[in-house]
Amino acid sequence: MxxxxxxxxxxxxxxxxxxxxxxxxxxxxxxxxxxxxxxxxxxxxxxxxxxxxxxxxxxxxxxxxxxxxxxxxxxxxxxxxxxxxxxxxxxxxxxxxxxxxxxxxxxxxxxxVLDWTRTDLAWRVGHGGTAMRFDLIDFAAFDIHILQREGAADAFPEGVADQAARRFAAMDDARREGLSRNVVFGLPGAAENFSLSDVRDHLAEYATxxxxxxxxxxxxxxxxxxxxxxxxxxxxxxxxxxxxxxxxxxxxxxxxxxxxxxxxxxxxxxxxxxxxxxxxxxxxxxxxxxxxxxxxxxxxxxxxxxxVTREEDATPCSFxxxxxxxxxxxxxxxxxxxxxxxxxxxxxxxxxxxxxxxxxxxxxxxxxxxxxxxxxxxxxxxxxxxxxxxxxxxxxxxxxxxx
Missing domain, CATH: 3.20.20.150 (Divalent-metal-dependent TIM barrel enzymes)
Structure with a gap:
């Protein structure tokens, strides 16, 4: 090797x-x-x-x-x-x-469109260091309430949309902006300058x-x-x-x-x-x-x-x-x-x-x-x-x- x-x-x-x-x-x-x-x-x-x-x-x-x-x-x-x-x-x-x-x-x-996707780039783990994380509820909150993609709520397993609505309601503006920035980081070269409108345009090009x-x-x-x-x-x-x-x-x-x-x-x-x-x-x-x-x-x-540690064994899941x-x-x-x-x-x-x-x-x-x-x-x-x-x-x- x-x-x-x-x-x-x-x-x-x-x-x-x-x-x-x-x-x-x-x-x-x-x-x-x-x-x-x-x-x-x-x-x-x-x-x-x-x-x-x-x-x-x-x-x-x-x-x-x-x-x-x-x-x-x-x-x-x-x-x-x-x-x-x-x-x-x-x-x-x-x-x-x-x-x-x-x-x-x-x-x-x-x-x-996305090279990779995480919702948190520096999630604190038990020993005090940080790791990247994908939180399914956070991602659903982004997809449904920030990106506002048509039909997004129906794309997640049962109960996820309701949890995402509560999670989103509890977020302040800084947390919402940070979540968007983390998700968009997976767009090559676009970590700092891709707008939600740009993301929507990319998604529309794959609609068919x-x-x-x-x-x-x-x-x-x-x-x-x-x-x-x-x-x-x-x-x-x-x-x-x-x-x-x-x-x-x-x-x-x-x-x-x-x-x-x-x-x-x-x-x-x-x-x-x-x-x-x-x-x-x-x-x-x-x-x-x-x-x-x-x-x-x-x-x-x-x-x-x-x-990776899967936080549940379902697909999709948080990890x-x-x-x-x-x-x-x-x-x-x-x-x-x-x-x-x-x-x-x-x-x-x-x-x-x-x-x-x-x-x-x-x-x-x-x-x-x-x-x-x-x-x-x-x-x-x-x-x-x-x-x-x-x-x-x-x-x-x-x-x-x-x-």
Missing amino acids: RQTWRWFGPRDGVGIEDMLQAGVEGVVSALHHVPTGAVWTPEEIARRQAEIATRPDGTPSGLAWEVVESLPVSEDIKRQSGEWRAHVAAYRDSLANLAAAGIRTVCYNFMP IPTERLRANLIDFLSQIAPEAERLGIRLCCHPDDPPFPLLGLPRIMSTEADYRAILDAVDLRANGVTLCSGSLGARADNDLPGMMRRLGDRVHFLHLRN HEAEHLGGGTDMVALIHAVLAEEAARRAAGRDDASIPFRPDHGQDILDDLRRNAQPGYPAIGRLKGLAELRGIMTALSHPLVAS
């Missing part, structure tokens, strides 16, 4: 020196400043590679950009509207440029796109992109929906093992693969993460290892980001399945036997509480998670256990 770390670029509050001291082997990054739908040029790729390869004092870091997360898929591609054909062509060009630069693993997602249409659009996209990725030696890996259930009336197509199986079978190339995110998928009680790794492992190209060995996912069983898949790949002579993973998210603890890093990406919380995951890997690989 290849130990990697997500880095958002020079403005990230967790820097190159932090990664080195965490003992990571490679870096996960992206060109967040390049507009979605535009080509990632060789010059911009080389600039990010140089930033990763260099310490603040100008000496070599020894680190390299190994995984892209993510090369974004435009809303036009997802809807097959507007400039979608030009955006597909640009995507192909970006893949070629990444391959020429030696980068072979590319994570992406096909979530409409049901689940099966969105799935067909993803298959069409992959039918055009995956053969080129295969030729270039690039491994594409689709991230699951976060959270893995419908929100805001939008279709969801990557929330379960069956969803992944449909896409993998429809475009049956090794280049068409999976980002197995144990946190996103773990927000559903019916997702068996170790089993998914065993059954889909041949096409798993990237791993996000994190845990919060747990410590890496807490929550509802059996991380020991999951890593055991990963190591078994890697052994099978080595026996088959595959060149991708070591699967890159990163300690995804993490609770803000100790100095994280003053660092003001990207929400969900603390330094010490992730370092703690990486150490715990590394301990499991070491134990399961030890001759006393492996034999």
